[in-house]
Amino acid sequence: LVQITADRTAAPAARAAVATALAGLCFLGGGEMAEVVSTMEVLEGVFSGSFAKKDGTVPTVNPELQALHCAALASWSLLLTLLSSGDVFRVADKHVQHLRGLLESSDVDLRMTAGESLALVLEFSYDYDSDYEPEDLAGLIVTVKQLATDSTKSRSKKDRKEQRSTFRDVLRGVEEGEPPSQKVKFGREMLRLESWFICLQYQWFCKQLGSGMNLHLASNYMLREIFELGNPLPALDGTSS
Secondary structure (H helix, E strand, O other): OHHHHHOOOOOHHHHHHHHHHHHHHHHHOOOOHHHHHHHHHHHHHHHHHHOOOOOOOOOOOOHHHHHHHHHHHHHHHHHHOOOOHHHHHHOHHHHHHHHHHHOOOOOHHHHHHHHHHHHHHHHHHHHHOOOOOOOOHHHHHHHHHHHHOOOOOOOOHHHHHHHHHHHHHHHHHHHHOOOOOEEEEEOOEEEEEOOHHHHHHHHHHHHHHHHHHHHHHHHOHHHHHHOOOOOOOOOOOOOOO
């Protein structure tokens, strides 16, 4: 899987699928931390193709590669949730700089994924050191505010709406260290998404499980353990669910 993910001669769509599978296996398999970090480095080697250049310009990337970079970044962020706050804090400056450059991408999905990943890195860093402040925080806030209020007519109405909604949450995380607050109802239960840590894990599993997500939340022991939901509730008629 690592070999295919990093193979630039392979089809981007295939690499994206393999990168997603690689991250999922690493996350669910409970691998050693060294294995998690090395897998993250492989994934970063993929989406780094969209990093801003040294002169600040954004590279021109075709849609197929943008989709690949987005999948690799989402997978990287999933594995980031396995690290400790201290681990993330020690590399925060580098990641904030790179993710900030991705906010300039022409692809709305990559921009939003970068924004959420940026909020996750800062959430860990603020948790470890409440006085932490990334370089040029004021400039970063301006950039995120622009994305949260973007009305560029060249973007579709749907893209503008999704981007504004995402970056309003990201802005609160960057500016105030305030976590998102969402509630997911399924059956007789509710999952509270009150950190970027939980939000990104939930979003990743939603993409993989699709319409079956609620069923898995209700009955899948592994997923319930991940989200600290306890054992499945008994059926209303008293039989096992």
